[in-house]
Amino acid sequence: MAIEPAADSAAVPAEPAPARRLLLLMVPALAVGVVSALVLLGVSLLAEPLQDVLWETLPDALSVGRYSSLWMIVMLTATGLATGLVIRAVPGRAGPDPATTGLVDPPLAPGVVPGLLAVTVLTLAGGVSLGPENPITAANIALVYWAGRRFAPGAPAALWVALAAAGTIGALFGTPVAAALILSETLASRAEPGALWDRLFGPLAAGAAGALTMTLTAHPSFDLSLPDYTHTDWGDLLSACVIASAGAVLGLAAVYAFPYTHRAFRTLRHPVLALTLGGLLLGLLGALGGHLTLFKGLDEVKELAADPGGWSAGEFAVMAVVKTAALVIAATCGFRGGRIFPAVFSGVALGLCAHALADGVPVALAVTCGVLGVLLAVTRQGWLSLFTAAVLAADMNLLPLLCVATLPAWLLVTGRPQMQLHADGTPLR
Secondary structure (H helix, E strand, C coil), X not given: CCCCCCCCHHHCCCCCCHHHHHHHHHHHHHHHHHHHHHHHHHHHHXXXXXXXXXXXXXXXXXXXXXXXXXXXXXXXXXXXXXXXXXXXXXXXXXXXXXXXXXXXXXXXXXXXHHHHHHHHHHHHHHCCCCECHHHHHHHHHHHHHHHHHHHCCCCXXXXXXXXXXXXXXXXXXXXXXXXXXXXXXXXXXXXXXXXXXXXXXXXXXXXXXXXXXXXXXXXXXXXXXXXXXXXXXXXXXXXXXXXXXXXXXXXXXXXXXXHHHXXXXXXXXXXXXXXXXXXXXXXXXXXXXXXXXXXXXXXXXXXXXXXXXXXXXXXXXXXXXXXHHHHHHHHHHCCCCECHHHHHHXXXXXXXXXXXXXXXXXXXXXXXXXXXXXXXXXXXXXXXXXXXXXHHHCCHHHHHHHHHHHHHHHHHHCCCCCCCECCCCCECC
16 A cells, blocks of 8 residues: 655655756856955065065165175064064954964954954065965955855855865965865865765865966975986885984974973963064074074975085985974964975975985975975874875876875874864874
8 A cells, every 4th residue: 555645745845956056056166256356366466566676676785785684583583572562453363373273273253353363464575484374264254164154044054164265275386186186185184975086076166266377376286396206116116215204303392392391481471472582592593593483484495495415415415404494483473474485495405404314315305205204293193294295296297206205204294293282282093
């Protein structure tokens, strides 16, 4: 005997077909990607002229060397003081303690965004060893989440966070692949229904829009124009594992120093004092390591890679250690900024040091493996680390070696503390 359906079953709306649901997501995803890239571009357009004024116009007017030890110390100390005063004055203190934040975090209140972007401009222009990725991602997540909840309240809240993060990461790296790889690690850890690519569809569209917007307007490039890696031998396999592991050890040294440095700055109990002291220490480190160890590091990395024989192994080692120390100080004293780009510089300098010590190690192999190891320790993101290392050389012949070199480096970093703290100052694991 047939069973009659329940009388109210017809009132239950049918789930939209997956293709239709994803198609409806395209327009907001593309819009979010474009807006995310424009925010990044706007911050860059403000920071670059200010950097020229601070590091070229002013020292020339004062007849002081642009990158003399005196000017680096004065300028970074002044940057710390100015950043501290801005943080004290703006609503929300420009967001939470940056030592407690990651690349993708819950949305901030929209009122925090102007202050956060203002101190980010100061950080980038003043020569602080931090990149734009963390604060720009946080700002875009806050804005997109606010707009999404206002204009499409029925959409899942997590959707707006994912779209904003993907759009920003795509713009930062100039490709949506980076966004897809990073978010795939996050999504894989969640018990959410649906195929992984269904969940990545919107973020991938946002990442593509962000990447294309940035590529068409600013033409960013991570390719260091390293010498081609022509053939692989057994010695290269050993070199790759050793260099990547050395990079992981250097990154772990920064990770273990992170909570202690943070605690020392917190004893000052005032952001202006902490940031001014942090700026002074960064200036002293700049005087020790040279001007290439200042700023976020992307342009400086290209200068290093353009002349692998221009410095000795000892000088490369000093630059790697100084940049790593500067990253720890900048991220714990209160400057707002990301850790990926400075970590790339440390890895490149370490790789060039390895090449200088043993010139039989190909430059491209040494540089990419050094970056791979440092990023694994600092970010604890396997796909991000592998992707970033690979795009620096843009040579598919290196991929098998990088994948193998990931294994011993990951064994060193897995289960260790992360370069991010809980509110009580203890590290995440």
